[in-house]
Amino acid sequence: MINLHDKVFIVSGSSSGIGRSIAELLLENSASVIGLDFSQSIITHPRFRHYTADIRDEQMLISIMDEAETLFGKIDGLANCAGIYSSSKPFFDLGYDEWNQVIQTNLTGTFLLSKVAARKMMKNKKGKIVNISCIRSRIFRPNMSEYAASKAGIVALTAAMALDLKDYNIQVNSVAPGFTYTGMTAAAFDVPEVREFSESIIPAGRIADPKEIANVALFLFSGLSNYINGETIFVDGGFKISK
Ligand SMILES: NC(=O)c1ccc[n+]([C@@H]2O[C@H](COP(=O)([O-])OP(=O)(O)OC[C@H]3O[C@@H](n4cnc5c(N)ncnc54)[C@H](O)[C@@H]3O)[C@@H](O)[C@H]2O)c1
Numbered sequence: 001m002i003n004l005h006d007k008v009f010i011v012s013g014s015s016s017g018i019g020r021s022i023a024e025l026l027l028e029n030s031a032s033v034i035g036l037d038f039s040q041s042i043i044t045h046p047r048f049r050h051y052t053a054d055i056r057d058e059q060m061l062i063s064i065m066d067e068a069e070t071l072f073g074k075i076d077g078l079a080n081c082a083g084i085y086s087s088s089k090p091f092f093d094l095g096y097d098e099w100n101q102v103i104q105t106n107l108t109g110t111f112l113l114s115k116v117a118a119r120k121m122m123k124n125k126k127g128k129i130v131n132i133s134c135i136r137s138r139i140f141r142p143n144m145s146e147y148a149a150s151k152a153g154i155v156a157l158t159a160a161m162a163l164d165l166k167d168y169n170i171q172v173n174s175v176a177p178g179f180t181y182t183g184m185t186a187a188a189f190d191v192p193e194v195r196e197f198s199e200s201i202i203p204a205g206r207i208a209d210p211k212e213i214a215n216v217a218l219f220l221f222s223g224l225s226n227y228i229n230g231e232t233i234f235v236d237g238g239f240k241i242s243k
Contacts, residue, residue, distance in 0.1 A: 002222045004031035008072040009221065010065075010117050012055050012082035012109070015039040017182025018132060019081030021210035022217045023048065029218065034068045036061075036113070037082065055082045055109030061116045075120040077128040077221050080110040083150075085184050091145035099146045106150035107157065114161060114172075122168045128225075129165075130217045131158050131174035135236050138176070139243045151176070155232045162230030171229045173220050178236025179207040204237025 009026050013019030014035030023033045023043060032047040041050040049071070051064050069075060083106045086098065110131055121127030136144060137151040154174055162172040179198050181189055189195045189207060199206055216235050219225055234240050 002029050002218055002224070004029045004076075004221065007031045007076040007221075008034070008068070008074055010034050010036065010068070010075060010078045010113070012036045012078075012080055012113055014043070014050070014081070015041045017081075017184055018177065018180060018210045018213045019079065021214035022079045022081060022130075025211065025214040025218050026221070031076075032072055034064075034072070036064065055080075055113050056104050058112050058116070061113055065116045065120055069120050074124055075117055075127070076124075077121075077130070078114060078117040079217055079221075080113055080129070080131045082109060083132060083184075086147055087141075087144040089143055094146060102146040103150050103153075106147070107153040110154060111157060114157075118161070118165060118168075118170060121170050122165070125169045127165075127168070127170035128221050129158075129161065129170065129172040130220045131172070132213075133158070133174045133176040133232055135176055135178045135234065135239055137232070138234075139240055158232060159230040166229075171220075171226065173225070173228055173230065174232045175213055175216050175220070176232050176234045176236065176240075177208060177213045178202060178234070178239040180210055180213055181207050182210050201242075202237045202239050203242050206237065208235065208237060 009031050011019050011023045014023040015037035026033050027045045035041050035050045036053045053060050086102050131154050133154040134151040136148045137155050158172050158174040
């Protein structure tokens, strides 16, 4: 158990999958959590407050962070988990809007929320930001240019933000999950052939539970990780090293 009593975290994408697991694990470890998502949350915990929000809307994010700061007094950390997947076409058939939708959510949304939350954490000269990248930042397949670019962008953005925040004692790291069973992937992994094939190419022999990604985020939010900065940790059952 890591004691995060009195700590306040922002979690985007907190209504589903990895974001929800991170929010629940932070709550289990005594933190307060402010969740941001398009969709309603099923988390009903006295230390959880949900905001229905779009991470691409900077004005909305500013209002929410101002209100959160007033209510909770401070912000100690941010998990950028809201994201979308798209993998359907080669880049030469991809429309400008299709490209933009993924980049604006996965990359620009992470930039915007980090900017707004970092300004709060900078006041206290202390904080942690955890971004979510993906194995697809490094290991590619056809028809995923916009998604892969957004996730490789997260690796670079993580390192760049860490350096910009070096004088504020705010560490910025990212987690790159492998195949994980969430709202994003359930329809695919519920097809037995897809699941069997996916498991056959992962050295661990199984897809991840979102809690296994949340465990690493919890470590990155704790004091145990204070000397890790600008890093991306692959949590993929060995997928990357097998390619
Ligand atoms: N599931 C996987 O196998 C896997 C693997 C690697 C990386 N990831 C990444 O993990 C992150 C979380 O994905 P997940 O698998 O938990 O998906 P998910 O669909 O279960 O959850 C994503 C959540 O983000 C929210 N969201 C999306 N766009 C938003 C926006 N603009 N504003 C506010 N909320 C928004 C959705 O409503 C949803 O609740 C994503 O960035 C995804 O790319 C997932």
